[in-house]
Amino acid sequence: MIPSFERAIERILFTEEQVQQRVNEVAAEISEKYRGRDLKLIGVLKGSIFFLTQLARAITIPVKIDFLAISSFSHKSGQGLVRIAKDLDDPIEGEDVVVVEDIVDTGFTIRYLMQTLAGRAPNSMALCTLLDRTSRRIVQVPVDYRCFEIGDHFVIGCGLDYKQHYRNLGYIAVMNPSLLEKS
Numbered sequence: 001m002i003p004s005f006e007r008a009i010e011r012i013l014f015t016e017e018q019v020q021q022r023v024n025e026v027a028a029e030i031s032e033k034y035r036g037r038d039l040k041l042i043g044v045l046k047g048s049i050f051f052l053t054q055l056a057r058a059i060t061i062p063v064k065i066d067f068l069a070i071s072s073f074s075h076k077s078g079q080g081l082v083r084i085a086k087d088l089d090d091p092i093e094g095e096d097v098v099v100v101e102d103i104v105d106t107g108f109t110i111r112y113l114m115q116t117l118a119g120r121a122p123n124s125m126a127l128c129t130l131l132d133r134t135s136r137r138i139v140q141v142p143v144d145y146r147c148f149e150i151g152d153h154f155v156i157g158c159g160l161d162y163k164q165h166y167r168n169l170g171y172i173a174v175m176n177p178s179l180l181e182k183s
Contacts, residue, residue: 027058047102
C-alpha cells in the first residue's frame with residue numbers, strides 16, 4: 001500500500017510558492033532569449049508534464065509543445081540502456097528546441113536523448129530542468145536552465161514520483177527513506 005502524503009514526506013525542500021517563483025524566473029529567461037523566434041518545448045514523459053505545463057504558461061512568447069517518452073534498462077556493466085518508447089509527433093528540423101526534464105541525475109539518459117535529437121537537425125537546442133542533481137552526475141551534460149540544484153535525496157512532487165504516486169504534489173519533498181524499497 002502506498003502511504004498517505006503526510007507519511008511519505010520526510011521534509012519539504014521547496015514550497016509551492018518557491019517552485020512557482022523559480023519557474024517564473026526561468027520562463028522569463030527563456031522568453032527573452034527566444035523572443036521573435038519559433039520555440040518548441042519538448043517534454044520528457046511522464047515526469048516533466050507538471051513542470052512543462054507550469055513553465056509554458058509562464059513563458060510570454062508563443063510556444064509549440066511535443067512529448068516523447070524514454071525507457072531505461074539496466075545492463076551488467078552498470079550503465080543503463082536507453083531507448084525512445086514514444087517518439088515526437090512532429091519533426092524538429094530547423095526548430096529552436098528546449099528539452100524539458102523533471103530531473104537531471106547521472107546524465108546518461110539525457111545525454112542519449114540530446115544526442116539523438118541533435119541528429120534531427122534542430123536550429124538550436126537547450127536543456128531546461130526543474131531539478132539538477134549534480135552530486136550524482138557521471139556524464140557531464142550542459143544544463144541551460146535549472147530551477148533548483150539538489151543533493152542526493154529521493155524527491156517527490158511536481159511530477160517526480162515513487163511507483164507512479166506523488167507526482168501531483170504542488171511542492172518538492174524528500175521522500176521518507178524508511179518507506180523506500182531496497183533494491
